Amino acid sequence: MSVGLAKSMPVGIVGAGAMGAGIAQIAATAGHRVIVYDVNPAAVDKALVSIAAALRKLAEKGRLGVADANAAIDRLSAAPDLSGFREVGLVVEAIAEKLEIKQRVFAELERCVSDTCILATNTSSISITAIGAALRKPERVVGMHFFNPAPLMALVEVVSGLATLKRVADQVYATAASWGKVPVHAKSTPGFIVNRVARPFYAEGLRVLVEQAADAASIDAVMREAGQFRMGPFELMDLIGHDVNFAVTESVFQAMFGDCRFTPSIVQRELVDGGFLGRKSGKGFFDYSSDAVKARAYIEPPANEPATIRLGPPSAPGARLQDRLLAAGLPMSHERSTEAGVIAEIDGAVLMQTDGHTATRRAADIGRDSVVLVDFARDYFSTKMVSVSRSMRCNERAYQAVVGALQRCNYEVVPMKDIAGLAVMRTVAMLANEAADAVNQGVCSAQDLDLAMEKGVNYPVGPLKWADEAGVGLFHRVLTNLAEHYGEERYRISPLLSAHRWGGLPIYSNAQVAVA
Template identity: 50%
Template sequence: MGPLSHNARIAVVGAGAMGAGIAQVAAQAGHPVLLLDQRPEAAAQAIAAIDQRLGQRVLKGKLEQSALEDVRRLQAAQSLEQLADSDLIIEAIAEQLPAKQQLFAELEALCRADCILASNTSSLSITAIAAGLQHPRRLLGLHFFNPAPVMALVEVVRGLASDPVLADRLYQTMSRWGKHPVHSRSTPGFIVNRVARPFYGESLRLLQEGAADCATLDALLREAGGFAMGAFELTDLIGQDINYAVTCSVHAAYYGDPRYQPSLIQKELVDAGYLGRKSGQGFYAYADGAPRPAAAGLTSDAVIEHCVLEGDLGWAAPLVQRLENQGVRVIRRDGRGLLRVGEAILAPSDGRPAGQRARDEGLGNNLVLLDLALDYRQASRLAVSCSGAIAPKALDQAVALLQRAGLQVSRLSDTPALAVLRTVAMLANEAADAVLQGVASAADIDLAMRSGVNYPQGPLAWADRLGLEPLLKVLENLQGAYGEERYRPSLLLRRYAAEGRGFHD
């Protein structure tokens, strides 16, 4: 069928930030666009604001004059009846199911039979929204991300009755609009709001357990994990009320599945009105002059000239090359993947707490576990953990070795899978279940997480790179340590690991 033509008439209902942004995107893609809002003059004011913003950018040389001409295609509508001749109508009103159902029932009665209806809902079921229509096949989800003119991702969401041909047409249209569309089935959270839950949930759990403070956990996700922001910085930016509400919604929609359990710490912030940047206080303070806490770190004055590598460090192997590049002599021996320096034994985490692993493997009290890094060659910080019984000299030697590699070292309590490894494992696990349940393809999930929330790598591509078998072991050890269904490995992850294949094979 192909994408909608450039002369196809687009209408957007709802002139808030999201609706106005979508209307701007459609106009800049070359379409005549009508913007409607039930509030008097809201649509006209939104169009004037768009024109002013773009005009300022043109004056600064950041946009061509043609961008303003594109916006001239955007007009305010005064009534639903003016939308009757539209080819695509996108709804962007409040997240209230009855209001959306009523709007689409009215639009269905007004519009041509070939007009495509789309909802920008981020949390409501497309199936439920379409349930009252005579022709539910024509309703789909088009979930843009805020701000729509900037964010590339659009989730094209199919309800139970949605026509797959129309889904493909919207997918191609979004591509023509310069977006990165992905197909998703209408399940709670679609792709991004579902798969992203562990990114917030695991940091919140680590904070609640006293593994480290907010600043340290955020720094580890940024400086070791390669994420643009840590979980506490990001939820302060999103709004603690909004992020908490999405978590509660997904948790309820999945009948209380512990994977999506909301955090009591976050609830307390919301109850207190500490909503993040917009209220001036969240996990961090945002008043003028408010100090920003620094990440905690360990330092050592010990001089380290050599270490002993026994076997292969697996995904932490690039760390050895980094040490050698800094002049550390590495003595290689056969073994089970350990790095020895003085009295300390270092090893990449496999998900077990250090105390348990040392006991299981007969390694004594001086085992120091290393967290995951996106790229050990480039990371500026790395988390370590050890049992409380470690000899101070051994911990000091381990820190000194990592300092020689140019790493800042942050110590976590003896927690399973540390911070970055735990987060990545749970993101990959959630993504694997989304593939298993037919929500989206592995390729679309990875694209959605890169484009929608700016992850440094798609979680399933990350899993392939790390290896599914060791990642499965991390999850099994996490589940064993906690004894909770929250950490149960995905059946698809188990299946692929047993078959020796990856998600992108």
């Protein structure tokens, strides 16, 4: 097992912005002497002051001992130039996301540091192989990608380029762990793990919005409540900043040679072009001005309780929703429907879980006019909200009976236009699919992928474990139907997901891959 950098070895930080300062704070708190350099000396002074203030605040709150905070502050110093890094064992670069600038800085570092010093970059998207290619010793260049804010976010992606030595990546991995972080190994490919696998979270939300299935606040609410994501896609993009989020999407799209799975959104480009960058500009998808009224989800008004409900087969998708209907004390028929896929028949309407087809298509398939589809929920029994869509010929009285039944179960019901896959289902299926593709292509192990998504972007569960929970076959069917509906390569199924669908094995614990 590899050992992390000795505490006696100083750490160098190049770049004194928010990320550089955060990484410096982490290393100093872990016991290293930390030397910070920036082309702007004033930025270093500002960073050292802000780090000291942050450490003292942690001490005031009891999260760090006063003596420990003062010792960490004393371990911080500034370097007038890169020659001040001659004794460091690790340099972490956190400067502008420009390949030429990074190559130039690392080339200068090579002339200043010892031959055993590890050169790490905090890049979120630039190829580690490309950065190292311009150097004399590319084998010691490795990605050490922290997430913002670095002192609070647990994940560190340890990214190996083609030339990176395994022992170098392993030592950086062990170092990150010794600093209290959760490291994962990844291969240098566009977006690494998180920025690649997370793209569908934004892309599918944007497509649902473009197709006018619901407004941004309603989509966000369903993703939070039914999907159990910490934030919906639109509020998260507003928080990140559309300039940053769009740039990452565009970078991954171009690096993947125009793969349509990563196609940027025209809607988001319009926001960037117009300066509507989100919270930092005061307006994005939502208005953040002091007098703005907070946007809220559209919820169906109260509807009457249905006259009778006949549940579908106990094994139907959405069986937990059946449990909630039973627990609500609604009028139930003693007989169950035997029709596959039916959750319940409610006053003439057939309630089913979305499978990637539209409600109108499902109605045609089963020969019924009134079909209501319910979106995916991680747990129908505990969620407070569900979204639904209805077929074109759905009877209004029957639809209202379904709404009334769901409201009696204490669900808030969000109506959506009859769109294929609705919002949560298509997003989670695409996340699982992209995760499977990343593992299949050797970017990382299944275990590191799920850990990265849980710790890096706070997903309620890793996409591969989620596929196992819901059933790999469900997501396979959803993606198949989305591909048929749209006729696009965007929804092509990962070979790994497909293999596990037909093999009948869980994907998280059985996917095997060797990571360089």
